[in-house]
Amino acid sequence: MRIAYVYDAVYPWETGGVQKRVWELARRLADDHDVHWYGLHYWDGPAVIEREGVTLHGVGEPETLYVDGRRSIPEALSFAARVARPLLSESFDVIDCQEFPYFPAFTSKLSAARHGATLVLTWHEVWGDYWYEYLGAKGVCGKLVERATAAVPDCHLAVSDRTRRDVASLGASDPRYLPNGISVAEVEDAPEADADVDVLFAGRLIPEKNADLLVRAMSRVRERNPDVQCTVVGEGPERDRIESLVADEGLDATVTVRDFYEEYEDVLGLMKAADALALPSEREGFGITALEAMACGTPVVTIDHPRNAATELVADGETGAVCDPTPEAVADGILAARACAPEDCVAAASEYDWDRLADRAETLYREVA
Known part of the structure; x- marks a missing residue:
């Protein structure tokens, strides 16, 4: 053809x-x-x-x-x-x-x-x-x-x-x-990053990705577990606002905002190092970032929203958490998702x-x- x-x-x-x-x-x-x-x-x-x-x-x-x-x-x-x-x-x-x-x-x-x-x-x-x-x-x-x-x-x-x-x-x-x-072989070959990452956000910093919701959720997480760290990796028109919100919430020692990695392998390495990936987006046509994270053995925290198709990929309580779009619910999801079994995440992602x-x-x- x-x-x-x-x-x-x-x-x-x-x-x-x-x-x-x-x-x-x-x-x-x-x-x-x-x-x-x-x-x-x-x-x-x-x-x-x-x-x-x-x-x-x-x-x-x-x-x-x-x-x-x-x-x-x-x-x-x-x-x-x-x-x-x-x-x-x-x-x-x-x-x-x-x-x-x-x-x-x-x-x-x-x-x-x-x-x-x-x-x-x-x-x-x-x-x-x-x-x-x-x-x-x-x-x-x-x-x-x-x-x-x-x-x-x-x-x-x-x-x-x-x-x-x-x-x-x-x-x-x-x-x-x-x-x-996803390419299962490519994910398997990517080396895990030498970084201490508890919660990871990776994506464009645009309004519908709701990175601000994650920042507010991290305030609640810190109250219950002050050792949990969050890394926000991304660029976009919302970046200045997200950095300001981190400062306003007093989270400078908890949330790090950094530029996106140019190499795909480096992003996969961060996903492998993370305990959970946060995808609080209200609009995802599919949610390939969630699939990549699961293939790395990393559970995914996402929100229940009519325009978020990533909810079709995440089994609540098994490969991550599907939460209400509130800081309290996302905080609960982050703490719960970290207990999900990595092998269950990998098995689910391999179908794709x-x-x-x-x-x-x-x-x-x-x-x-």
Whole structure:
């Protein structure tokens, strides 16, 4: 099969759950298929290169993806326009376009229609009414574009059961399910960090990740166990506010905020060293950070929220804790989760190995092509 992935941010130059998913599937499928990725030109040298069997097409120079913590609409429109000519000039059996930021899906549809390809739209989240929280009154535009995008593909693919239900609510018939995953071998090979980490947060410091909730929870944890330390690893628009909150709560000796690690192996090493990973996010389309931590034998503390699909991964009391979104409940979850058995976490995460998921992706593409 000839398979094309469409997403502007290309791994490893841009890191994130979507980029990681596309890359891990693409490089495995490239062993037996002709696989291409259309994105932005992050690398030095020619616009079209081959990396681990995957042909990367840089359709234009990188632009700023986020402005004031929000995905840039001009960048999304620009990428959708720039990918048109190179994508239309090639014929594929399957085009797998990531649903957000929406506009490239319409370009992908033009190419699929021209060449008789099957367009698969991979959904990581459905925002629905969350658009009003995100943009206020202007959110109606985002909601309309999201619903219009749902009418475009031949096949809908969701990364979680929660997202699959949400996609169906947009009128999509029979959305398929293929979760995100991890490389079990890569996790096993990563050395444990030589660091004293009790509770770890690793992710972008943006409002919906709720790092402030974790800081407030650590005030309650310190009252019950003053020896428990927390390390917050991340960057983003909320960083200054989080650091100020740490100072205001008198937690300078308890909570450390540091820059994100550039090397994935180093992040895994910190997860292995930690007693628990805190993921107090109210919006996770999947929650790959939780899965990575569990594969490291580290239980996960997350919150019960309608938009948090990470709750599908964590078995409360077995591989972590699913808490109410309050500082007191998160503090209870942190102290309880540290007693979970590491082997139970590893066993649960192993079901999501990328090798298994690539086989499932191949089967699905053959079915729909």
